[in-house]
């Protein structure tokens with residue numbers, strides 16, 4: 001059964017006119033998000049990610065295009081109806097945006113103030129603080145908390161009105177890697193437990209890799225590539241996408257150190273230094289064994305990295321292939337037929 005679409009952006013364009021420059025921040029973007037997705041939007045600073053996601057709840061009105069969220073044509077709503085609709089779309093930010101003069105409990109209660117009876121709000125706040133693991137910090141103030149704890153408060157506050165969608169705008173960018181990972185785990189739990197749909201914008205492919213099921217890559221206001229996480233990691237088409245993926249395996253550093261190894265300095269005859277990338281059932285050992293058994297080509301593994309993406313192995317090997325030129329060519333054909341990507345690496349930088 002097709003999943004319910006909860007966000008549809010059609011031909012969304014955002015332009016800013018400033019005194020000395022015109023900025024085309026979002027360039028005719030189409031985007032479809034289904035219920036239960038954790039949709040990552042990755043791109044460098046200035047790519048237009050924030051502007052794009054702010055168009056979802058109309059914090060940023062598009063210059064043109066249409067925005068449909070949870071069945072509502074957002075641009076057609078009255079100010080009152082838009083306020084109500086925004087309650088269904090929570091948002092968390094890089095710098096948490098907490099009020100330092102209020103306790104943690106009051107920060108979380110803030111969006112509900114005056115909308116529900118006090119006792120009900122109190123019960124809701126207790127429930128939310130439990131959900132994010134901060135039940136014992138209700139009376140503390142934001143300045144007494146670590147960055148990770150502050151983001152947990154941000155998440156609890158964003159969930160106060162029981163939104164169906166959560167927009168995360170670089171929510172882990174100010175956090176160290178361990179805390180980032182814990183916050184991402186929390187988002188994943190909330191996605192599973194509450195059925196929350198999440199749109200996560202980030203400049204870190206590592207964050208996308210950890211929890212997203214879909215990803216779009218943004219550059220200069222446009223989405224240049226998109227697909228399921230596995231599709232994108234298995235067969236990235238654009239150079240920028242490949243660069244982002246390579247950051248998750250620290251490939252540049254690996255190539256650098258591989259180039260120092262004697263096996264590379266003394267490559268013989270037809271020997272080739274290549275990177276093999278594969279996703280799925282084939283693992284490095286059968287692959288390497290097959291190359292030898294069927295093609296007489298040995299693969300000397302100089303670097304190996306295997307990660308599990310949504311339960312599927314994603315492998316990257318840097319190997320020296322040794323054999324006759326003809327055998328190596330047969331090997332490349334075999335690898336291509338088996339969906340193993342081959343990338344040649346120069347032995348010198």
Ligand SMILES: Nc1ncnc2c1ncn2[C@@H]1O[C@H](COP(=O)(O)OP(=O)(O)OP(=O)(O)O)[C@@H](O)[C@H]1O
Pocket residue numbers: 016017018023024025043044045046047048049050051052170
């Ligand atoms: N209100 C605004 N007025 C003028 N220009 C803006 C405005 N908001 C964003 N821009 C410009 O639009 C472009 C895209 O910015 P945006 O913040 O959406 O990018 P981003 O990918 O989210 O980057 P970052 O992570 O640095 O925020 C940038 O050139 C930015 O300077």
